[in-house]
Amino acid sequence: MRDYRKFYIDGAWVDPAAAHDLEVINPATEAVAGHITLGSEADVDRAVAAAARAFPSFSRTSRAERLELLGAIAAEYQKRIPDIAAAVTEEMGAPGWLATQAQAALGIGHIMTGIEVLKNYGFEEMQGTTLMVKEPIGVCAFITPWNWPINQIACKVVPALATGCTMVLKPSEIAPFSAIIWTEVMHAAGVPAGVFNLVNGDGPTVGAALSRHPQVDMVSFTGSTRAGVEVARAAAPTIKRVAQELGGKSANIILDDADLEKAVAGGVQAVMMNSGQSCNAPTRMLVPAAKMEAAKAIAKAAAEATTVGAPDGNAAMGPVVSKTQYDKIQSLIEKGIAEGATLVAGGPGKPEGLETGYYVKPTVFADVTNDMTIAREEIFGPVLAMLPYEGEAQALEIANDTVYGLAGYVQGSPDKARDIARQIRAGQISINGAGFDLNAPFGGYKQSGNGREWGAHGFAEFLEAKAIIGWGAGEAAE
Structure with missing residues (x-):
């Protein structure tokens, strides 16, 4: 029986503001597999505040520092692949072979892809005498689904870390076990306090609080189109960026x-x-x-x-x-x-x-x-x-x-x-049955969402464009 009633905020496992426990059901047995606590708006406020405090310093880290961090995450993740696969099987019913060969494997796939993209990603370029800069967008909120739980966490967290953002994750309350192990990986890898935070909860409470929070600069949501509409509606008053990967009927x-x-x-x-x-x-x-x-x-x-x-x-x-x-x-x-x-x-x-x-x-x-x-x-x-x-x-x-x-x-x-x-x-x-490409952008047209994840295109979602006009004027005059 798993017992995951704490949240990860500001680099430590902490008690929720209030106890509101939820049973997590194993879909193969219909029996209780574990317990989590559903968070509240107070928990969201605490996690967002931690991410906001961490952003000024983490956003200024160098490419080399972030590559080192992602390398440490990859090493810790590799150690935990059997644990992650077992958690995925228990929480959402994926057969063991699928949980290992696809579900858990996609996590390390996104980490390694992110490392390769970061090595040569162009964050700055001169355009005449104007310096074009791509800067981290800020504090990000991630609301992830139960069907490919680690895949959707990794394809958001990795590019956010690579670009210098800080974040709060709300995984699905239906399948939360693998997200806890992911968080243990982040901690073991030495992710700085406040850069990555986790608050369990449901959509109407924690998801909505993250979406409307004034200190959240970007929300990335994967789930149903119906829920995506609510995320966008909650985010609208604060004019934050909203990236969504929603339903399909391909x-x-x-x-x-x-x-x-x-x-x-x-x-x-x-x-x-x-x-x-x-x-x-x-x-x-x-x-x-x-x-x-x-x-x-x-x-x-x-x-x-x-x-x-x-x-x-x-x-x-x-x-x-x-x-x-x-x-x-x-x-x-x-x-x-x-x-x-x-x-x-x-x-x-x-x-x-x-x-x-x-x-x-x-x-x-x-x-x-x-x-x-x-x-x-x-x-x-x-x-x-x-x-x-x-x-x-x-x-x-x-x-x-x-x-x-x-x-x-x-x-x-x-x-x-x-x-x-x-x-x-x-x-x-x-x-003709071509397999997926981790560098190919993933996302949809119409009511399947907006924005793209995976590979270099996934980095773009976490960056703001800044033009510094006249940067090279002195050099040009010389």
């Missing part, structure tokens, strides 16, 4: 000349990864109408071959994160059936033999039209919608007919796939 366009078996089976596997709990999952598969029957058979076989089981085994899928999430997914599966989509695989209820735990059947719908609920709403579960199309123009029309624009996928001959990729209105497009 289209996977399978072109007529694609290898149908490979494209469809790969698309199903991509949706089922992490139990479907990825904002960039390719949940709308667009298939040439003439090939839909063949695609159904391939998708059915792929879904039924996806093993579901306890996270401590070798199953491809574990549970979804909570009863609330389970109930939402079940409701949307029922909605798909009610609205007339063809159920190809899976369906309502839990897989056989998995009555305890929030397990969902790998589910595939076909003959979906883009006005159906399962094609419009982000389900955030292992549910794929297959939509037929006639011609590439219609495929693009369907793909772009969504309020979201986080990611897109194209399968087919390279030339045709590249042409289609240019026309999808989304922030990141993958061609």
Whole structure:
């Protein structure tokens, strides 16, 4: 039983202003896995004050000093990878192999990428006689989700540290364990007091207090579009920068000349990864109408071959994160059936033999039209919608007919796939199953958010541009 009832403020573990404990549930067992305390506005004030005090000195540190700090963090993180992976499995149900090879691995990936970017990042350049300077934005508030908990912490904290910002983190109260271990890594690495702070809590209390706090200069939020609206609304009166990575309903366009078996089976596997709990999952598969029957058979076989089981085994899928999430997914599966989509695989209820735990059947719908609920709403579960199309123009029309624009996928001959990729209105497009690139910017168009994370583009979110006019005038006169 984990007991994480303290917050990390100003370089020390401290008691909350008031006790308001929350049970954290293991989604595989439905049993209590540990306890945290939910913070209050007083806790936020204390953490922000610490970050504000630390900013003047930390913002003036040199590139070399920050590289040394990130190197120390990398070394400490490496020691804790097994602990982080175990925490992720316990808090949100990721199978052990996924927690180790992807969830925890992304943390060190972002740290090492940040180090490489920082080595040569251009913080200053002359433009005529004007010095153009990129300076740290100030105190940052990070509100992170439960589905890829360490990934979303690392891709915010690393560039913030690299650019000289100070920060307060509010991780998801549903999956807070890995964030505590991350904080222990920060402390062990010698991050100066006040530079990194952690306050657990819920969105309406701690998240809102951070978003509206007058001493917070920037808030970076990852989560649902609905919650993102509230963050932006709370931040508006103080005119702070708001960066958001929100929902998605990404289209996977399978072109007529694609290898149908490979494209469809790969698309199903991509949706089922992490139990479907990825904002960039390719949940709308667009298939040439003439090939839909063949695609159904391939998708059915792929879904039924996806093993579901306890996270401590070798199953491809574990549970979804909570009863609330389970109930939402079940409701949307029922909605798909009610609205007339063809159920190809899976369906309502839990897989056989998995009555305890929030397990969902790998589910595939076909003959979906883009006005159906399962094609419009982000389900955030292992549910794929297959939509037929006639011609590439219609495929693009369907793909772009969504309020979201986080990611897109194209399968087919390279030339045709590249042409289609240019026309999808989304922030990141993958061609023919290409894996992710830690240097590629991640973020969305439309209601999928604003701003970009990962790599050099992620640094830009934490910097202000300053022009010092006349800096080089004396030199020019000489």
